Amino acid sequence: MRTRTGQAGAAVVTALMAMSMAACGGDDAADTDGGFTVGLLLPSGAIPRWEHSDKPLIEKRIRELCPRCTLRYANAENDATRQRDQVTSMITKGAKVLIVDAADTRAIRSSIQEADRAGVPVVAYDRLAEGPISGYVSFNGAQVGRLQGAALLKAMGRDARGRTVVMMNGDPASPNAAWYRDGALSVLKGKVKIGREYETQGWSTDNAHANMDAAIAALGPRRIDGVLAANDAIAAGAVSALKKAGVSELPPVTGQDADLDAVRRIVAGEQTMTVYKPFQAEASAAARMAVALGRGQTLDDIATTTTDSPTTEDIPTVLLAPTPVTIGTIEPTLVDHGVYTVDQICTPALRAACDRAGLTS
Structure with missing residues (x-):
């Protein structure tokens, strides 16, 4: 996988934060051409973030950008064959665009090709799948x-x-x-x-x-x-x-x-x-790509760089910057940004440790 960056990393992050904040403004928010179905396919339930963060954030952002759009969701539960079947089902049921986090990025290639033949663009989410991907969103x-x-x-x-x-x-x-x-x-x-x-x-x-x-x-x-x-x-x-x-x-x-x-x-x-990894910014970028592609628009105003996969060159890409979290940065990084409350983190068994760490509600 090779990524070409045309701007400094800070500019990329700034652009993504701007798109994350623009929840209701601009041309993106106008449902100019009616609704359509967006298929969201996530890889597993083993990692909490997929069900607890990514799915609801993507669903919310698509609803903001396209109030008449419908989200159809499937989870592969770490089964590549199951996910291929889910892609086929989404296409058969009329999805106009797919957001896919591949359970197996190589095995999904034939399904991405199937979507391409059906005229259904695919946004690769978090992991860069092989095949004719139309857009890619992840972290560095x-x-x-x-x-x-x-x-x-x-x-x-x-x-x-x-x-x-x-x-x-x-x-x-x-x-x-x-x-x-x-x-x-x-x-x-x-x-x-x-x-x-x-x-x-x-x-x-x-x-x-x-x-x-x-x-x-x-x-x-x-x-x-x-x-x-x-x-x-x-x-x-x-x-x-x-x-x-x-x-x-x-x-x-x-x-x-x-x-x-x-x-x-x-x-x-x-x-x-x-x-x-600020999932809200990642989810927002993927939703923006999906809605734009569903409306037949380009990703020129969304992508900040391009990436080459083993099968496809110059995929319009958004890459975000991750942030380390240690005991001393839980509050400014996670609590202050609304990821968790102190009460969620500090169970009764952890109250003394939270007090030592300065985590107070």
Whole structure:
């Protein structure tokens, strides 16, 4: 995957924040040519963000942009065959445009081609699917990995050089997994020893737990100095395996997605950091692309760069910047921006830890 950026990163972020804020103004908000059906296909229910954040945000934004439009939704539950069937069903039932977060970015290629033959444009959401994609919205995956790697080194302290890190990567079916890994290694390589490295099928907490069990068996429960976990579901599996092995002083563990349980683990001292990705801006960009394409418009006023996939060049693209979250930045990054309330984060069991962290309602 190659991305061409024509403007500085700050300009990209500024443009996206502007489009996120413009909920009801401008030409986008005018339902000029009647309604149509937008198909939204998400990859799984295993990661909380899809059902809790992305789906309602996309649905809300499409309703704002096109009050007469209808959203048809399907979740693949990590089954690539099921998602291909869902794409066919969406096309058969008259969807005019699709937003697809692929369960398997290669396996979905034939379905994207089917949509193209039917004249149904496809917006790739969060993961860049293969095939004739019309638009792509995601976050800078290399930066996600770099943020994780830098936070891990900082948490391990000045004596991090030469210490042992376990890399718990994402699902190999997702190109984002390699993107995150490469970003993290650009920071970690030559500074730490990668003791073990695993891929996590389905981004599953259970699979991550099993992989961490294997790492503990190979390296010893107290010879793991840090865990580069690609996302919060994987971090949950790593932490549970370490605790099960009797590790009372947990090593630094990274994450991604700012899941509520992960934020609580950060408060509890069980996870070092997570990466917050402003899903509202991502959802807004995808909805804008879908509505524009459904109306037969170009994406010139929406895309800020272009990306090449293994099959398609110059895909109009929006890439957003991720933000690291640690114990000291939960309030300004998540609470102040309305992602969670202090009461949601600070369960009775965490009240004392929240007080120590300065999280007060």
